[in-house]
Amino acid sequence: MPELPEVEAYRRLAEGALHRPVATVAVSDPRFVRGTTTARRLTRVLVGASFAAARRTGKLLVLDLDGSTVDGGHRLGIRFGMTGRLVVDGRAGVDRLVYSGDYSADGSAARWDRFALGFTDGGSLVVHDPRLLGGVILDPDESALGPDALGVTLAQLRDALAGSAAPLKARLMDQGRLAGVGNLIADEVLWRASLAPHRRAGSLSPAELRRLHRHLRVTLDELSARGGSHLGDLMPARRRGGRCRRDGAALVRSTVGGRTSWWCPRHQT
DNA sequence: ATTGTGGCCTGCCCGC
DNA sequence: TGCGGGCAGGCCACAA
Numbered sequence A: 001m002p003e004l005p006e007v008e009a010y011r012r013l014a015e016g017a018l019h020r021p022v023a024t025v026a027v028s029d030p031r032f033v034r035g036t037t038t039a040r041r042l043t044r045v046l047v048g049a050s051f052a053a054a055r056r057t058g059k060l061l062v063l064d065l066d067g068s069t070v071d072g073g074h075r076l077g078i079r080f081g082m083t084g085r086l087v088v089d090g091r092a093g094v095d096r097l098v099y100s101g102d103y104s105a106d107g108s109a110a111r112w113d114r115f116a117l118g119f120t121d122g123g124s125l126v127v128h129d130p131r132l133l134g135g136v137i138l139d140p141d142e143s144a145l146g147p148d149a150l151g152v153t154l155a156q157l158r159d160a161l162a163g164s165a166a167p168l169k170a171r172l173m174d175q176g177r178l179a180g181v182g183n184l185i186a187d188e189v190l191w192r193a194s195l196a197p198h199r200r201a202g203s204l205s206p207a208e209l210r211r212l213h214r215h216l217r218v219t220l221d222e223l224s225a226r227g228g229s230h231l232g233d234l235m236p237a238r239r240r241g242g243r244c245r246r247d248g249a250a251l252v253r254s255t256v257g258g259r260t261s262w263w264c265p266r267h268q269t
Numbered sequence B: 001a002t003t004g005t006g007g008c009c010t011g012c013c014c015g016c
Numbered sequence C: 001t002g003c004g005g006g007c008a009g010g011c012c013a014c015a016a
Helices: A004-017 A039-046 A154-161 A168-172 A183-192 A206-226
Strands: A022-027 A051-057 A060-065 A075-079 A085-088 A113-119 A124-128 A135-138 A252-256 A259-263
Touching (some): A004 A051, A022 A039, A039 A135, A154 A206
Antiparallel strands (some): A022 A113, A085 A124
């Protein structure tokens, strides 16, 4: 589910979990713990610790542990995959997620709670993820991520695309080059910027690059303000029989960069 | 190195 | 109405 706007909302929600000592760690499915991290180690590091900061790069949420404790300096990384939600003290960061059903507060969805921290004050931080495509990891490699899409400069965007023969959309979604753009936002931005998703990433003229940069910034701002990456202008037409809201042309559905893409063959070139 | 493909998971929707 | 295939906003390992 979540792209940059959702994870940013989660980050703000996670700020409510700072400076509260962790009492318990619960991992309901070991597959949710990624990399070389183990549930045992998570428990050892987190119990007794508290978080000093909640940061975000792209779709990765990072909670810094308070540096004054024995295990200080560690970082807890949380990814949300396509269906992950963050719930702090019973409150969700995002009201609704497409494709992941609705989270009811009556506990009926508790079986999808993959990771839960209990604080000494009785509150909690829970990651809910039915599809199990997200995960938690200790000390994630943040250097593997490109610059965050929110605030990326024109020069950084140029660097991310220059010289590449890969489809433009695939490169935009390459988290190592640019962090935070997912499938929906990529379609939305390319539609707004009048660029076809299968264009070679390195083929953009300076004017096209500036246009893409401007629309990327504006789109991320707008979707964050609207409350989610599924609230783009292209979204309602992103279905069979959908027509371009701008010029009425039948939208094309094709696979680009391994992902389903919807685009207008008339104005996206 | 870069680019493309398949697989991981569960839930929902559409067509029969 | 019931059933099953296809598909879903991500990411990672692997192949060419």
